[in-house]
Amino acid sequence: PNRAEVLINGSLSPAVVDRSNESIKHHPAPSKWQHNQTLSLKIRKHILKFLDAEKDISVLKGTLKPGDIIHYVFDRDSTMNVSQNLYALLPRTSPLKGKHFRTCAIVGNSGILLNSSCGEEIDAHNFVIRCNLAPVQDYTRDVGTKTDLVTMNPSVIQRAFEDLVNDTWREKLLQRLHSLNGSILWIPAFMAKGGKERVEWVNELILKHRINVRTAYPSLRLLHAVRGYWLTNKVYIKRPTTGLLMYTLATRFCNRIHLYGFWPFPRDQDQNPVKYHYYDTLRYGYTSQASPHTMPLEFKALKALHQQGALKLTVGECE
Numbered sequence: 110p111n112r113a114e115v116l117i118n119g120s121l122s123p124a125v126v127d128r129s130n131e132s133i134k135h136h137p138a139p140s141k142w143q144h145n146q147t148l149s150l151k152i153r154k155h156i157l158k159f160l161d162a163e164k165d166i167s168v169l170k171g172t173l174k175p176g177d178i179i180h181y182v183f184d185r186d187s188t189m190n191v192s193q194n195l196y197a198l199l200p201r202t203s204p205l206k207g208k209h210f211r212t213c214a215i216v217g218n219s220g221i222l223l224n225s226s227c228g229e230e231i232d233a234h235n236f237v238i239r240c241n242l243a244p245v246q247d248y249t250r251d252v253g254t255k256t257d258l259v260t261m262n263p264s265v266i267q268r269a270f271e272d273l274v275n276d277t278w279r280e281k282l283l284q285r286l287h288s289l290n291g292s293i294l295w296i297p298a299f300m301a302k303g304g305k306e307r308v309e310w311v312n313e314l315i316l317k318h319r320i321n322v323r324t325a326y327p328s329l330r331l332l333h334a335v336r337g338y339w340l341t342n343k344v345y346i347k348r349p350t351t352g353l354l355m356y357t358l359a360t361r362f363c364n365r366i367h368l369y370g371f372w373p374f375p376r377d378q379d380q381n382p383v384k385y386h387y388y389d390t391l392r393y394g395y396t397s398q399a400s401p402h403t404m405p406l407e408f409k410a411l412k413a414l415h416q417q418g419a420l421k422l423t424v425g426e427c428e
């Protein structure tokens with residue numbers, strides 16, 4: 110589509126393309142960034158043509174039964190069976206049913222959060238979304254603690270909890286799950302093969318220890334729908350990252366969306382090194398060729414939306 114079509118069909122104005130090279134100041138003057146309510150509503154409406162976060166945030170009990178066979182979204186030739194435990198943990202109604210929040214924070218995992226002092230600001234939002242069970246305990250000053258929804262790619266069990274090889278790691282995961290204290294635990298269980306056992310381990314732990322979390326397992330159509338939305342807006346992502354997924358979902362139930370910890374670059378704007386994750390030793394390059402993600406491209410799109418007031422991206426210190 111040409112530019113005019115994007116403007117008509119899409120929620121992103123041509124400014125998405127034109128202004129994306131402007132840099133975000135480390136300390137943007139508060140008066141400079143202004144929420145653009147009209148644009149936010151337009152984006153919500155457009156995204157609703159592709160997906161409905163209220164529905165797509167989780168498969169519900171009524172739609173599956175134990176023993177059902179599911180083809181993985183990205184590995185169509187591989188299948189999994191819906192286990193008794195998975196079935197037991199499917200929600201009966203959407204955890205977002207009828208929900209609306211004035212302000213939401215989405216906390217990405219970039220090392221840009223270190224020394225940001227953003228914890229208090231993040232915790233002041235009405236709804237806080239975090240990614241991949243990222244730890245908060247030792248980082249509260251910079252990342253806060255409030256958690257209303259946290260995602261968990263099955264690979265996290267391998268990467269951050271050593272595939273539960275012994276009791277120590279099992280205990281660590283248990284503690285992390287206990288600390289979630291009633292929040293939504295969002296597990297993409299049907300995306301890629303290979304996570305099967307990990308999802309089952311977590312499900313089993315939750316049931317066995319009666320952990321107080323509200324589990325959600327995204328719908329089979331969510332990822333393609335999210336990708337479709339962004340492709341339509343000329344953001345040519347391969348596979349949306351957790352962070353972009355969360356933003357796309359949040360547009361449905363959040364009036365204002367603030368992003369923290371989104372910075373997929375090894376250096377900050379003053380050329381100081383930035384860790385890939387604020388809490389571990391994973392390196393950049395991990396996201397390069399082999400990865401299905403296109404984080405810098407996503408970032409460019411989010412930055413453009415920041416500049417138009419549809420969302421607020423914080424990439425420096427909080428006041």
Ligand code: CTP
Binds near residue numbers: 349351371384386
């Ligand atoms: N993120 C970022 N910059 C980084 C690291 C993360 O912008 N240096 C954002 C991305 O949007 C990412 C989110 O924070 O999706 C959460 O980080 P991570 O847990 O690494 O995300 P995943 O997308 O799940 O990455 P992976 O598939 O590699 O696990």
